[in-house]
């Protein structure tokens with residue numbers, strides 16, 4: 001078991017900066033997810049922790065050891081990738097056993113360890129098969145078992161679910177969460193899927209353009225996004241963002257006027273609010289009225305998109321809410337559900 005510390009990690013290739021001054025402390029046994037769009041530096045950061053990439057600046061510590069100069073094999077981390085990386089000519093059993101042979105682990109323990117790891121990912125009756133005889137989900141479970149069998153200090157997982165179909169992704173996600181809970185191995189998991197991040201992580205690291213945007217529990221990131229990037233990246237649908245200004249206690253955008261509560265910042269501002277915090281209504285006394293742009297039945301709710309002065313705004317209504325396209329519907333938003341962001345920097349303003 002181990003903690004991980006990144007102090008001012010930077011990675012440059014010539015003029016390209018992949019990761020910039022990145023600081024992070026991961027507690028022993030913690031499950032950390034790196035989340036961000038393609039190219040934000042998630043994989044590069046993870047590869048530096050694994051030792052597959054040298055940082056241009058900064059220190060990496062696993063436990064109390066500075067590992068910058070250690071080879072990957074000496075860092076005691078096990079990686080699981082999107083592409084499973086299995087040996088096609090070895091059976092499932094031998095694939096799982098492989099890291100034990102490479103590390104010259106006492107051969108008398110191999111059988112026990114392989115079977116235990118296979119059992120954890122429910123592969124115990126497929127041990128004789130070859131990778132070509134397995135489904136994608138089963139192959140990914142072999143890759144997981146091969147990481148587990150080593151009993152490493154740290155798991156590094158890079159988009160391990162990306163090649164699986166939607167249903168398998170959900171069940172394998174639950175398996176990974178359960179495994180980490182059982183094994184209590186410090187884990188860093190890379191994804192661009194915010195649902196994966198929110199469901200798996202103890203804490204999420206949101207990244208953009210090589211920089212850390214916010215570090216927090218899924219709830220902190222969802223409830224108090226640090227800036228408009230995080231606000232627009234987390235949640236499904238993402239937070240609505242409207243540009244406008246504060247005038248006499250109201251947020252004003254075009255003809256729209258929304259009560260703004262206690263916010264003091266007169267002038268340009270960005271208003272953020274979540275779809276589930278909007279009340280759509282057919283009553284006459286709504287804050288404002290706007291035409292319906294689209295209606296989507298989600299099963300447990302109806303997603304109504306309104307066109308507020310050219311900006312599309314998502315609102316979640318009950319599953320029984322019936323409304324037609326282009327119909328005018330009312331919109332209400334409680335001031336306590338408003339998030340405020342600086343119009344220029346995008347940083348959160350606490351009202």
Ligand SMILES: Nc1ncnc2c1ncn2[C@@H]1O[C@H](COP(=O)(O)OP(=O)(O)OP(=O)(O)O)[C@@H](O)[C@H]1O
Pocket residue numbers: 013016017018019036037038039040041042043044045192
């Ligand atoms: N060997 C390299 N040489 C130059 N630039 C690189 C190299 N590897 C990565 N980059 C750049 O560094 C940035 C971060 O890349 P990285 O692979 O870490 O992103 P990512 O967040 O993992 O993206 P994805 O989700 O697409 O895998 C990108 O702009 C990428 O083009």
